Amino acid sequence: MTFFEQVPGPSPSSRSQRPGARGVPTAVLLVIMAAVTVGGLWLMSEDAKSDEPLLSRILPGIFPAAPEMTTDFAELADRMTLTAEGREVLAxxxxxxxxxxxxxxxxxxxxxGVDDGTILGCFTGFSDSRAQDRIVILEPTDEWVAQSLLTTTAHELLHAVYAHMPEDEQAHVADLVAAATARIPAEDPVHEQIAASMGGNEQNRATEQFAYLGSQVPLDAHHDAELEQIYAQTFEDRSVLLSR
Structure with missing residues (x-):
């Protein structure tokens, strides 16, 4: 609740100002406000020598530092040829x-996982807070798991990429991946993989199609050019993921 108090009017002596003097305080206030606004924009801006806002360098506690990847995942990022944007999402x-x-x-x-039920990795998160997004991958303790590592990590990364998209972009990408999936031959095992990963939840269809197609399926160069451009925002050379 807000209370308003009647403010007493000025005394007669306070009204005896020189002509034109009454507007000075307002003008000064406007100048100060403009200076503060410009200064704030300058502090929040990026300079030519750094991608980090100047204010975050002066007062680092205001902006949390970007998490750093472990050496193993930094090497995986190199092998996947991740773009700067892809690395940021993975980190x-x-x-x-x-x-x-x-x-x-x-x-x-x-x-x-795969057909024998072996779990290889997952992406988890909450739509209300992308800061809670996490990727966990099965530790490559044998050669078979190690050979699946690149595809698995790329797959889970693409789930995170899709989750970061605005809703209208997600809807557009959903249309693109649905059309691309429909052009894949019916006997291709990716259809069963998508269905299994959906777990009977239709809301998972688009993100699974986006992740499976992006991590292991060559796309039609004519029909899927726009979708390939979207994947190019994450991978500099997606062909390194494609083993078939």
């Missing part, structure tokens, strides 16, 4: 390796 998920028991505990129904 924001604080990716890490876990054993099979922890992976099963953390991922649950969000897990992605």
């Amino acid at each position: 924001s998920t604080q990716p890490r390796f876990v054993d099979a028991a922890e992976l099963d505990d953390l991922c649950g129904s969000n897990s992605h």
Whole structure:
């Protein structure tokens, strides 16, 4: 609740100002406000020598530092030929390796695996706070898991990329991946992979199509040029992911 108090009127002596003097305080105030606004914009801006806002360098506590990837995931980012944007999204998920028991505990129904049921990784997060996004990957303790590492990490990264999109962009991408998936031959195992990963939830269809197509399916150069451009925002050379 807000209370308003009657402010007493000025005394007769306060009215005896020189002609024109009454507007000076207002003009000064406007100049000060303009200076503060310009100064604030300058502090928030980026300069030519750094991608970090100047204010965050002067007062680093205002802006949280971007998380750093471990050496293992930095090397994976290189192998996946991630763009600067792709690296930023991957780093924001604080990716890490876990054993099979922890992976099963953390991922649950969000897990992605192969035909024999082996869980390889997952992306989890909350739509209300992208800061809670996480990627966990099965620790490559044998050669078979190691060979799947690039595809698995790229797949989970694409889930994070899709989650970061505004709703209108997600809707557009959903149309693109639906059309691209429809052009893949019916006997291709990716259809079963998408269906299995959806877990019967139709709301998961677009993100699964986006992740599977982007991490393991060559696209039609004529029909899917726009979709390929979207993937190019994450991967400099997506062909390194395509083994078939």
